[in-house]
Amino acid sequence: MSTEHLKHSDPVVESKHSCAHNHSDAHQHDGEHEHDHDHGDASKIKTYFPAISSLVMLVLGIVFDSYLKLDGFTGIIRLAWYALAYLPVGWPVIKEALEAVAQKNFFNEFSLMALATLGAFAIKEYPEGVAVMLFYSIGELFQGAAVNQAKGNIKALLDVRPDTAMVLRDGIYQAAKPERVTIGEVIQVRSGEKVALDGELISEGSSFNTAALTGESKPKTLRQGELVLAGMINLDKVVELKVTKAFADSSLARILDLVQNASTRKAKTELMIRRFAKIYTPIVFFLALALVIVPYFVAENYIFKEWLYRALVFLVISCPCALVISIPLGYFGGIGAASRNGILFKGGNYLDAMAKVNTVVMDKTGTLTEGVFKVQQVQTQDMDSNEFIALVAALEQKSTHPIAKAVVEYAKEQNQKILDATEVEEISGHGLKGMVNNSQVLAGNIKLLNKFNINTAPELQDIIETIVVVAINGQYAGHITIADQIKSDAQFAIESMREQGVSQTVMLSGDKNSITQKVAKSINIDNAYGDLLPEDKVTHVETLKKDETKIVAFVGDGINDAPVLALSDVGIAMGGMGSDAAIETADVVIQTDQPSKIATAIKISRATKKVVWQNIALAFVVKAIVLMLGAGGLATMWEAVFADVGVALLAILNAVRIQKMKF
Template structure:
């Protein structure tokens, strides 16, 4: 509990004690009045101050104004009727503050679920100087530096392990407690906790561009993106509050005036009391507080599950997803390519791999990496000149002065080179030397362990269609789609073709469309889809920047969980809207008729708010979704 919350709690206790003393000892007269007014000022002085400031600033109609008018009016009515009973006025303020304290605690709990991620921010990085470890600010570590991470320390920057092996705790990033092994050559991301061995890591990104910085930026900005429901409630409150104030004024004045015209007693006290009850009932706290809290709790629950949603508007869109489109490589497959076959004409196998690896040495594509691994020799870039990358086709270059073309069948057709068909399942890389076909290399990608389960989980979550887009050849794409149970597949696509396919699917979709990708080529499609989902752990910065939702552990199974979280959150929002408006509407009618008194009004305001807040924080519970 914060210092401010403790202060409010003590004021609540002090007020309750004063009221109890007055009632238990039946203190009346001047003494009773003084004690009641003291209790009222103790519990309500801040509400009165906020209401007065609102009037001065021209921002009159809010819950503070309603509470102030209702309670001051109740005190004035007690004075007018000479009843000396100010309990209702004190009780309205007392229970309102109890509700506010409860709401503050619930918001704090939701906020802590998100800001707990701030613990992943590293305080320092270890640099070895003269045989000693020196702690420096992570911002001061240059790309390419060697840092040392000891057991129990956070990895401060993204990089590659150059020495040592260990297990890493990724729970703060992914929500998963299962540790991951790290050894020489493995990429590691900032924010993980080193559990066992000492690691030396060569940094690959500056701190401002590291995974941990990106996550913190996403979390800090998530509350600025409001959902349609939140915007509606804000606009609703601006219209609703003045309307009920006018309604209360009419209720207080019109019936007595009509009675006087009819020759009857005005009975002003009764109608003013009903109007004050009407004001307390109409306070929009339950809606204004519980709706944003529901979304905030939903964002917090998602972050605890390793799913970062950039705002409540994206959470709302995600809940309406009916079509999920995947880019194959890196999302449904691991994006780790291995050479599984080399078919050559007269040239030796080793030479085929050497030409292919050298020609591709300037590329960062996973296929290029796999060719270089398969070759296994030293890559001397001075041997390579005139490199030209043809998007969606491949690469042409000169290796030792020899013209080399490495790519798919489209590249061979483009160059007018006859190529041999291959019936192997995998990506086929064709090679031509000096305009003559030299053979082809079979490279296979591996399906992710949870990919098939992820597709099935999406169907159970209510997704009507799953689609896979890939630049791979049709035979490989169809094989993967059939293995995973994907509904629709489109292969041999260029980046522009993927955008066109998404445009077509958007025009035909009954509901929202989500696109899942991880590569830099996916950024345009991620931006075009209704909701873009990026693989965060190994995805490109461009994809993460363009996406609306980021999966921190690259597990496609989390997509269905994210959808279920969003739908639970929206269900809670609608429950609170219907419940709050229903109870308040009923009590307003009963209050106007004189059936509901001030105690019923307290329940309609504070009771409804507490129930709505309790319901809202259920959005934090996502473990079993």
């Protein structure tokens, strides 16, 4: 799906929030229709005018009836006044009921509300008929505001899509639509502008605001050759990028697609309520009908108007709005709260699954570690360390190996002038050999020095980390310890997961087992396994899943993690640097690349589920009480309005509370 299409027809951002259609799936049947109220800024007056006009006429009518007691305010004039008050809020609902009936959907809250209020008019309870429909409409307006708030994070995300890109054509930068820029073209991004497409940074470097993509407010500095993503904001000087992905395939487009599709994947609780509503609504309709008919045969002094009023009250109370509004809104609120924290859930069903997770399995490289090699220590034999690094870096700059790059990067950080190396030869599986400043330099593993019969220090065999062993002019000169840096929040992540009820943490890695065990011990992981192939990771997760009490989440970032992500109960991808395959396969994407967000995702999931079940309990308890009162003739239309609209509003406010929580 192209983002150009998303921009113009976005199901997530559109304001579909009628009692049936904001949660429309709760009432939808085959061949159903859309009920769409326009709540855009340009049409606020149009949105609120029906409710305001009805409210004004209702209040005036009550004043005319009860206080001024106007002689002329009777009969057809009184009926016409309240009918005019009713129509602005009642006609849209009646229209929906008729459209539903045309599609053979006879039992829904539209038909319940229409029957109840028209019935009130039939027994000349005009003010109550208007009031029920008016408060129903006001409830929808509150719901619309709640939905818009819940969708605010996603809408803000959509707003980061740039409309134009400055692309280099015919020697000058020209404005063009991002979707018309091709891979390989060069675009310019000025200070303060949004990046339109993913691209490789050609310029020296700049700082970028990545909040729209990751939720991280701290600017990120990127250097020449690094990848800049669409949606980032350039904070410094003018930069040029070489486009690496088409607009529709950019990271931003992928995120938008994930978030948009989230609203279509329903949680089990939400699906249960959908099934319940389809059974519940016809039952209460026939119960209301029985409430009118049965007393005729069993009650003394049967008064049709009295029993009809009870049935109408029963219908108003029974409307399932509180359930069908608040449950989808609760899940959407959870998805929105997670998005604000840099976590993308692909659906409410994954929020439900995440809340049950008790076992977390993690890849090491790129998940718990940075995935970038760094020089940890430089050890020399009777030689100045700066001179040592300068000689080794001269040789290593001729290689593209990640370890070689780490040595060169370290030399630059130490402000060392990198010398020229000549006669450089790469010895496969061993390392490099070359001449630097008229000295022969060997840099590689211990096997390289053994090959040239150069003695090394015995203690080198005991070093767990990766090392670059160096010899100069046939003599061992020292070594450089290289390691993948553990992420700053990795240990906190493990602690936080335990606080959230995760009983077992496991780390799987293709790295050598000694390094894997050291990392696991340093951050207190329960079990760790190294020297694994991708299929070995699958085997480990399959073994864990044999225990039915374990709900397993797997966290990874590489393309080789895709099979395990698909196999686990919840697959979590580290999205900032993760591969496309991992992100597409995962159920949850952590945009910030912070492992501590795993615990945050669990916390948000559990908070969402708690709120959803609170709403279910509230709706059932209040409605059950008022239904009994209504059937017994002890509740009026006004209590019915509270049981329907009041409970719905309370449920909405409770669902919106997720957005206010701090995680």
